[in-house]
Amino acid sequence: MNSSSAGNTPRLRSRDWFGKRDRWGLGHRAWLRAEGFSELVFEGKPVIGICNSWSELNNCNAHLRQVAEAVKRGVWEAGGFPLEFCTISLGEMLMKPTTMLYRNLMAMEVEECLRAYPLDGVVLLCGCDKTTPAQLMGAASADIPALMVPGGPMLRGMWRGREIGSGTDVRRFWDEVRAGRMTEEEWCEIESCVSRSSGHCTVMGTASTMACLAEALGMTLPGCADIPAVDSRRLAMAEESGRRMVAMVAEGLRPSRMLTPQALENAIRVDMAIGGSTNAIVHLVALAGRVGLDLPLSRFDEISRVTPVIANLKPSGEFLMEDFYYAGGLPAVMKEISPLLHLDALTANGKTLGENIARAGCFNRNVIKTLGQPLRPEGGTVILKGNLAPQGAVLKQSAASPHLLRHKGRAVVFENAEDLIARIDDAQLEVDENSILVLKNAGPKGAPGMPEWGHLPIPAKLLKAGVKDMVRLSDARISGTSFGTIVVHIAPESAVGGPLAAVKNGDWIELDVPSRRLELLITDAELNNRLAAWQPPAPHYERGYGKMFLEHVLQAHEGCDFDFLRGASRGEAADPLKRFPNPAV
Numbered sequence: 170m171n172s173s174s175a176g177n178t179p180r181l182r183s184r185d186w187f188g189k190r191d192r193w194g195l196g197h198r199a200w201l202r203a204e205g206f207s208e209l210v211f212e213g214k215p216v217i218g219i220c221n222s223w224s225e226l227n228n229c230n231a232h233l234r235q236v237a238e239a240v241k242r243g244v245w246e247a248g249g250f251p252l253e254f255c256t257i258s259l260g261e262m263l264m265k266p267t268t269m270l271y272r273n274l275m276a277m278e279v280e281e282c283l284r285a286y287p288l289d290g291v292v293l294l295c296g297c298d299k300t301t302p303a304q305l306m307g308a309a310s311a312d313i314p315a316l317m318v319p320g321g322p323m324l325r326g327m328w329r330g331r332e333i334g335s336g337t338d339v340r341r342f343w344d345e346v347r348a349g350r351m352t353e354e355e356w357c358e359i360e361s362c363v364s365r366s367s368g369h370c371t372v373m374g375t376a377s378t379m380a381c382l383a384e385a386l387g388m389t390l391p392g393c394a395d396i397p398a399v400d401s402r403r404l405a406m407a408e409e410s411g412r413r414m415v416a417m418v419a420e421g422l423r424p425s426r427m428l429t430p431q432a433l434e435n436a437i438r439v440d441m442a443i444g445g446s447t448n449a450i451v452h453l454v455a456l457a458g459r460v461g462l463d464l465p466l467s468r469f470d471e472i473s474r475v476t477p478v479i480a481n482l483k484p485s486g487e488f489l490m491e492d493f494y495y496a497g498g499l500p501a502v503m504k505e506i507s508p509l510l511h512l513d514a515l516t517a518n519g520k521t522l523g524e525n526i527a528r529a530g531c532f533n534r535n536v537i538k539t540l541g542q543p544l545r546p547e548g549g550t551v552i553l554k555g556n557l558a559p560q561g562a563v564l565k566q567s568a569a570s571p572h573l574l575r576h577k578g579r580a581v582v583f584e585n586a587e588d589l590i591a592r593i594d595d596a597q598l599e600v601d602e603n604s605i606l607v608l609k610n611a612g613p614k615g616a617p618g619m620p621e622w623g624h625l626p627i628p629a630k631l632l633k634a635g636v637k638d639m640v641r642l643s644d645a646r647i648s649g650t651s652f653g654t655i656v657v658h659i660a661p662e663s664a665v666g667g668p669l670a671a672v673k674n675g676d677w678i679e680l681d682v683p684s685r686r687l688e689l690l691i692t693d694a695e696l697n698n699r700l701a702a703w704q705p706p707a708p709h710y711e712r713g714y715g716k717m718f719l720e721h722v723l724q725a726h727e728g729c730d731f732d733f734l735r736g737a738s739r740g741e742a743a744d745p746l747k748r749f750p751n752p753a754v
Contacts, residue, residue: 179421182313183216183250185745186287193751197287206250214250215418217411218288220279221253222300227260229297229376230320232367232398239404240292240318243411249290249418251411254282259299261376261648269646270618272299272306273722273731274714279307284745288313290418292410296320296369296398298649301379302452305388309424309459310734314417316517317389318410319380321398322490323368328359334372335364336650337484340624347594348632368398371490372483374649378445379452381499385439387427387516391525395498397491413518420519425737428460431511435522437469439499441476441548442506444485444567446649447657450550451619455728461737466552466561466726470685473548478567479505479538484652485549485567488536496536500529505540553656555687556696557642557668557678560660560726562687568652570638574682576654577690578605578640582674585610586622594629602631605640605678609669610706612644612662613722613729617709623647623657640680642687644669644725656680656687658725664706665724671699 181188186197188211198211219240223233237253244251256278259268283291293304296319308315326333333339342359345351369376377395384394390410396403433453440449450469457464480502482488488496503510504526512523531537538544549567566574581604583589589608592598600606606625613619623645627636641655644662661667668689672678677690689696710716721731 178419181213181215181289181418183287183289187211210250214248215289215415216287217244217249217251217414217418218283218286218291219251219253219294220282220291220304221255221294222258222296222304223255223294224258224260226263227258227297228262228364228367229260229369230258230295230300233294233296233320236294236318236320236404236407239407240294240411243408243413244415247412247415249411249415252288254286256282259297259303261298266616267618267620268297268299269620269729270718272303273718273734275300275303276306276310277734279304280310283308283311283313290314290316290414292414293317294320296376298369298375298379298448301376301383302456305383305456306459306730309428309456312423312425314414314422315388315424316410316414316417317383317393318407319383319389319394321368321380321396321400321403322371322377323364323398324366325371325489325491326363326365328362332489333359333363334483334489334650335370336374336648337372337652339363340651344627344632347626347629366399370650372650373444373446373480373485373490375446375448376649377490378440378443378449378649381443381445382436382440382449382453384499385436385503386432387514387522388424390518391516392498392500395490395494397494416519417517422517422519425460427515427517428456429514430462432514433457433462433464434468434472435510435514437472438476438506438509439503441473441550442478442502443480444478444482444544444549444565447550447563447565448646448649450563451646451658451725451729454726455730458728458730458735459737469550470552473551476506476509476548477540477543478545478547478549479540479543481536481538481544484650485565486544492533492536496533497529497531500526501531501537504529505531505537508540551682551685553682553685553687556693557672557687557689558659559668560724561658562656562660563658564654564656564682566682569654569682573638573640573654573680575680576605576640577677577679578603580605580607580672580674580676580678582607582609582672583625586616589625593626596630598628600628600631602636602639605642605680607669607672607678608641608643608645609663609672612659612664613724614719615644615662615664615706617715617719619644619646619725619729621646621648621651623655624651624653625655642669642678660724660726662724666700666703666705668696668700670703671696
């Protein structure tokens with residue numbers, strides 16, 4: 170943004186649309202006056218966009234219209250001019266094959282709306298898994314003042330006097346159904362009560378994780394991440410965010426000033442401490458790429474080794490996000506791990522992270538542990554390397570079975586998702602509890618879109634025999650609500666000729682999490698011979714967005730962003746009318 174000659178107050182972008190007394194200025198003002206606004210809204214008020222991902226196809230974000238109204242109140246109160254607009258909404262449960270296929274599309278739409286419209290700042294309304302990183306990525310690339318208001322988690326489910334969490338407990342109950350230990354009536358009862366309000370999943374899944382990381386990055390107001398969706402304090406926070414956005418415009422506080430290497434390291438540290446979703450790694454790497462920073466997977470593992478898990482939340486622990494908020498929420502976690510954080514990182518309220526958390530407190534040590542007595546001594550997620558994952562793989566050790574963290578077993582290979590569905594419950598499948606289930610062609614290009622297929626189901630015959638967990642490997646992702654000894658994000662993926670493509674039934678595979686190794690136990694010569702004979706699968710798309718996705722998506726260790734979207738903004742958003750002026754006549 171350009172500064173005016175008088176003082177340091179940034180010049181309003183919107184004045185290039187509404188401040189001119191020519192034909193185009195008249196047109197810009199008149200077309201908005203058609204919506205019933207008076208001339209007063211054009212008298213130097215900053216125009217604040219409210220980027221809304223509301224949709225009835227996305228229950229996580231279904232309440233965001235009310236949240237938007239609260240933001241508007243705050244903007245008007247602070248002397249701004251709020252204008253709401255909607256973008257694509259990525260509903261995790263209903264979109265197929267996966268919302269991850271469309272994260273980059275949403276990020277592009279957010280970025281281009283911020284660039285093309287007369288906005289001086291934007292409040293981003295998000296919630297469901299991919300809406301938060303998509304908006305962060307788009308805002309980072311556009312680089313106008315931006316502030317996030319996540320929609321918050323839904324209320325906890327209740328079934329027969331028992332608290333249940335969406336996603337995590339449903340997976341456990343489904344295994345009970347497949348094993349014949351839960352009745353159809355019980356299963357139907359759970360359907361009616363597991364998701365009982367708007368808002369995103371009430372465990373530390375991807376949606377909760379990304380809301381927490383947005384706050385850790387400084388992109389929300391303090392305490393914004395974990396307020397329940399239907400709590401009135403969510404609306405009060407939204408109103409305050411609207412007021413604050415007007416001040417951010419006056420201060421010229423843009424994402425590029427907050428999304429620094431120190432802020433990204435704070436986000437990684439928080440992710441490890443809360444037992445966050447494995448998906449956070451893909452999204453943080455992509456976000457770093459948008460601001461021109463390199464964020465190698467090795468940095469995640471370095472931080473994980475010295476950052477304990479202190480949030481006792483499903484799927485890594487016992488409690489739910491509602492309990493987390495009442496216990497003090499993310500500010501309490503960051504206060505507890507403050508010796509490990511960059512406390513001088515700038516945040517959206519104009520203060521440092523250290524100032525924001527100085528008075529935070531914990532009100533329930535069963536939910537938020539201390540740094541000295543953590544839930545687990547290392548971070549929730551680890552990075553594995555080896556001949557099976559030369560560019561890395563990811564495992565959530567905080568939700569894995571301790572006895573499987575060092576394991577050697579024979580591979581049971583599924584070539585794709587269709588093969589998995591067709592054979593996993595076949596009584597003749599040659600598998601036992603020591604086997605390692607392997608799924609191929611489930612990565613960014615192979616699936617396509619890298620769906621959450623990594624939580625391979627345990628074969629029914631083993632469930633009935635009492636098996637609770639097995640080692641599972643794939644180039645897919647898993648939901649943040651998932652649990653088990655599951656290795657995902659194997660890179661390069663099998664569909665581009667990564668070593669995973671060479672695995673055969675009966676091969677021995679070794680997983681050694683303490684040593685961070687994942688090895689296919691064949692010779693280098695045999696591996697090279699198999700890969701030389703490999704043939705790539707046919708592309709899934711021949712036209713449209715799908716074709717563009719396949720041609721430009723990067724691998725998991727690079728964040729799965731598009732190759733042409735990486736790199737810091739060079740100011741394209743600041744003055745589009747300077748670059749593409751209206752005709753003089």
